[in-house]
Amino acid sequence: MMNTEYRKTLPGTSLDYFDARAAVEAIAPGAYDMLPYTSRVLAENLVRRCDPAALTDSLKQLIERRRDLDFPWFPARVVCHDILGQTALVDLAGLRDAIAAQGGDPALVNPVVPTQLVVDHSLAVECGGFDPDAFAKNRAIEDRRNEDRFDFINWTKRAFRNVDVIPPGNGILHQINLERMSPVIQVTDGVAYPDTLVGTDSHTPMVDALGVIAIGVGGLEAESVMLGRASWMRLPDIVGVELTGKPQPGITATDIVLALTEFLRKEKVVSAYLEFYGEGAANLTLGDRATISNMAPEFGATAAMFYIDAQTIKYLKLTGRDDALVALVETYAKQAGLWADSLTKARYERVLTFDLSSVVRNIAGPSNPHKRVPTSELAARGISGKVENEPGLMPDGAVIIAAITSCTNTNNPRNMIAAGLFARNANRAGLVRKPWVKSSLAPGSKAVTLYLEAAGLLPELESLGFGVVAYACTSCNGMSGALDPMIQQEIIERDLYATAVLSGNRNFDGRIHPYAKQAFLASPPLVVAYAIAGTIRFDIEKDVLGVDADGKPVRLADLWPSDEEIDAIIASSVKPEQFRRVYEPMFAASVEHGEPAEPLYDWREMSTYIRRPPYWEGALAGERTLRGMRALAVLGDNITTDHLSPSNAIMADSAAGEYLAKMGLPEEDFNSYATHRGDHLTAQRATFANPTLKNEMVVVDGQVKAGSLARIEPEGKITRMWEAIETYMTRKQPLIVIAGADYGQGSSRDWAAKGVRLAGTEAIVAEGFERIHRTNLVGMGVLPLEFKPGTNRKTLGIDGSETFDVIGERTPRADLTLVIHRQKKDGSSERVEVPVTCRLDTAEEVSIYEAGGVLQRFAQDFLESSQAAA
Incomplete structure (x- = not known):
């Protein structure tokens, strides 16, 4: 519902708008000009949607930069990829069953906010880009492996209102959102x-x-927004980032964003909304800006905003948006104070300055996006070195995966044209990809293929093994597919330090491929260069990539295209008609839902992909005691959601692999952990299943042993993590996890919270939490607790043999007490009381937690509303 006050006619149009400036200045004259861009958009949302009785107090939070009141935000839409989107819809389908079982109307459970689901996470690159039929083969395998999932997704678009689906094989959610979905x-x-x-x-x-x-939010918060509930927030830190200078020749947007990631991580912008502005920002293309904004989570930030300006309008025209829409964007932005020129007086909590001219060519790795390495320093950093090439054998440091992938970079025509021109120049010099390199090109949009074809560059990439394998996330999401068996065997037998190089946004341990012990992020043309080099031990700036027909040595600089040539190709080959040709039929098809489906899904009993969720049954519907908890794991810093619930391929000797084998699946169709998240029986076996996990409770010969391992207490028995979880579930033993700083960083993976909750975990105590994962924990009824500064697992001497209680009244950010019970070697007991902060940050979060989680809260609300209606 919209309010009526401050609703006015938008000049030059037949439309109305809500005058946020007038509302703000009625409270504080002149204040609107000092609001950052983010606050102006939030102010409009409040003026249009907030309860009028709460409007003034909510706007004062923005005007006075206060953080003592939660205020509502009503997003206009929800976007989902098929993994978390499907999981969210499985939850809603299960909620319908729970409502029906208690006599309610299941049709009440229905998204009211437009929800767009893009199937982009389920394709594995089983066939590399050197196979001319790779795309068709990979899509056929995807359809076969995911038949259960796709049946469910097809049901959702007919059973739920306001759900549109873009089927597999069409692109990546974020790139489609950028190029078409967002008006x-x-x-x-x-x-x-x-x-x-x-x-x-x-x-x-x-x-x-x-x-x-x-x-980005977790699936649970997305479900809440889908159902029309406000997303409650407190005013975040809004940080200005002034970009100055101009990039040096040959520097890509990838180089810029990797340098920014390092810079902003050091500046500690965790959970902040960043606003980029300045002369440097004004000169960046929209594609360059999108590469930067894409990596907001790698900065640690919640958002990475750019103002609306001439570059925005140019991009909307380039991507074939309707002329009337383009005109409306400019008119509205100028009237509402969202145009760049209107923000010269905006004030920020702090302002950072970054000089674009300081950026050099970079890669990032071997296991974190913020670990930037200038390519000029590869030898000094110990990454490149002498390569011992034995005939017929792979070198140590062999690049086994070279993937031009991810919306981060394939959205950007400059990056993609640069890769194509680099490939052309390499072909002219007679260079080839090394035979052990599994190369691939997976654009986030079919428009990329059209403009590469128009420029004559797609065949150049194909000649080097970078043919199109998919329009999906692929290697960026860990879906790199199987290696050639002979190559895999050589890696195992010789214990090679194999490497992946990709144009993605994350390279956490074990994420890209189980046999890639390290992974480096690089620009698309550098990915091509490393496929030719064949090893990360190669000094990419200095070493010789090969010799041309005249016997002359060829180095990187000889192949790198000029900025002028890149820009000329873009001007001649990237056209609005290409985007219209791709998107007009795609979106016409996405809204054709066919006949309505039955409101309750017919669950397939033997499915390992889709299963009715258990969140309203048994122990999950019961009371959490927060008493007598045992540690499931004691963990260090920087635990990612890939550690908590990995997304990549399921191995035969894993707990999930053994379960799938018992269910009759052949190993080649095990698929990835991500694709099975609609089945809790498979997905819960992914909990802490990352082979690089270091559980400090598992000490062998004085060293913490890496692996999906746990120690069952009080016996002290070391075993596989899943066996420990099963043991504790049988005992109905409440659990706790103890961790270090930055717990839960990475993908917004709700199963990283669901898995520990299903295991019986009632609380997580850490030195700090990543924003999305913390809200997912709350949504699953797991209590997040934060150590006070200076206190941690090491200062407390926690080794996992203890039991734990949590006492105190749970209110927003309250001081609670963690009680540690220890048995000493002399048989006596010790009780230690440790003050901790309750990380239920808002009254709404307290309410969700006390209900048992967001799904239990939904069921209560729907039953109450149906009883009231009766």
Whole structure:
């Protein structure tokens, strides 16, 4: 529902808008000009949607930069990829069953906010880009492996209102969102207002580049927004980032974003909304901006905004948006104070300055996006070195995967054209890809293929093994597919330190491929270069890539295209018609739902992909005691959601692999952990299943042993993590996890919270939490607790043999007490009381936690509403 006060006619149009400036200045004259871009968009949302009785107090939070009141935010839409989106819809289908079982109307459970689901996470690159039929073969395998999932997804678009589905084989969610889905300015019931959204993926902020507030959330929070509930927030830190200078020749947007990631991580912008501005920002193309905004989670930030300006309008025209929409965006932005020129007086909590001219060519790795390495320093950093090439054998450091992948970089025409020109130059010099390199090209949009074809560059990439294998996330999401068996065997037998190089946004341990012991992020042309080099031990700036027909040595600089040539190719080959040709039929098909389906899904009993969720049954519906908890794991810093619930291929000797084998699946169809998240019996076996996990409770010969391992207490028995979980579940033993700093960083993976809750975990105590994972824990009824500064697992001497209680009244950010019970060697007992902070940050979060989680809260609300209606 919209309010009526401050609703006015938008000049030059037949539409209305809500005048946030007038509302703000009625409280504090002149204040609107000092609000950052983010606050202006949030103010409009409040003026249009907030309860009028709460409007003044909510706006004062923005005007006075206060953080003592929660205020509502109503995103205009929800976007999902098929993994978390499907999981969210499985939850809603299960909620329908729970409502029906208690006599309620299941049709009440229905998204009221437009929800767009793009199937992009389920394709594995089983066939590399050197196979001319790779795309068709990979898609056929995807359809076969995911038949259960796709049946469910097809049911959802017919059973639920307001759900549109883009089927597999069409592109990556964030790139489609950037190139078509986002109108920048929405129109509903004759009212124009800023597009805003939440998405079930941490890289949802990519469309921040358009001036659209888009944030990544967990599946549970997305479900709440789908059902029309407000997303409650307190005013975040809003940090200005002034970009100065101009990039040096030959520097790509990838180089810029990797340098920014290092810089912003050091500046500690955790959970902040960043706003990029300045002369440097104004000169960046929208594609360059999108590459930057995409990596907001790698900065540690919630959002990475750019103002609306001439570059925005140019991009909307380039991507074939309707002329009337483009005109509306400019008109609205200028009237509402969202145009760049209107923000010269904006004030920020702090301002950072970054000089674009300081950026050099970079890669990042071997296991974190912020670990930047200038390519000029590869030898000094110990990455490159002497390569011992034995005939017929792979070198140590062999690049086994070279993937041009990810919306981060394939959205950007400059990056993709640069890769194509580099490939052309390499072909002219007679260079080839090394035979052990599994190369691939997976654009986030079919428009990329069209403009590469128009430029004559797609055949050049194909000649080097970079043919199109998919329009999907692929290697960026750990779906690199199987290696050639002979190559895999050589890696195992010789214990090679194999490497992946990709144009993605994450390279956490074990994420890209189980046999890639390290992974480096690089620009698309550098990915091509490393496929030719064949090893990470190669000094990519200095060493000789090969010799040409005249016997002359060929180095990177000889192949790198000039900025002028890149820009000329873009001007001649990237056209609006290409985007219209791709998207007009795609979106026409996405809204054709066919006959309505039955409101209750017919669950397939033997499915390992889709199963009715258990969250309203048994122990999960019971009371959490927070008493007598035993440690399931004691962990260090920087635990990622890939550690907590990996997304990549399921190995035969894993707990999930053994379960799938018992269910009759052949090993070649095990698929990835991610694709099985609609079946809790498979997905819970992924809990702490990452082979690089270091559980400090598992000490062998004085060293912490890596692996999916645990120690069952009080016996002290070391075993596989899943066997420990099963043991504790049988005993009905409440559990706790103790961790270090930055717990839960990485993908917005709700199963990282669901898995520990299903295991019986009632609380997580850490030195700090990543934002999305913390909200997922709350949504699953797991209590997040934070050590006070200076206190941690080491200062307390926690070794996992203890039992734990949590006492105190749970209110927003209250001081609670963690009670540690120890048995000493002399048989006596010790009780230690440790003050901790309750990380239920808002009254709404307390309410969700006390209900048992967001899904239990939904069921209560729907039953109450149906009883009231009766």
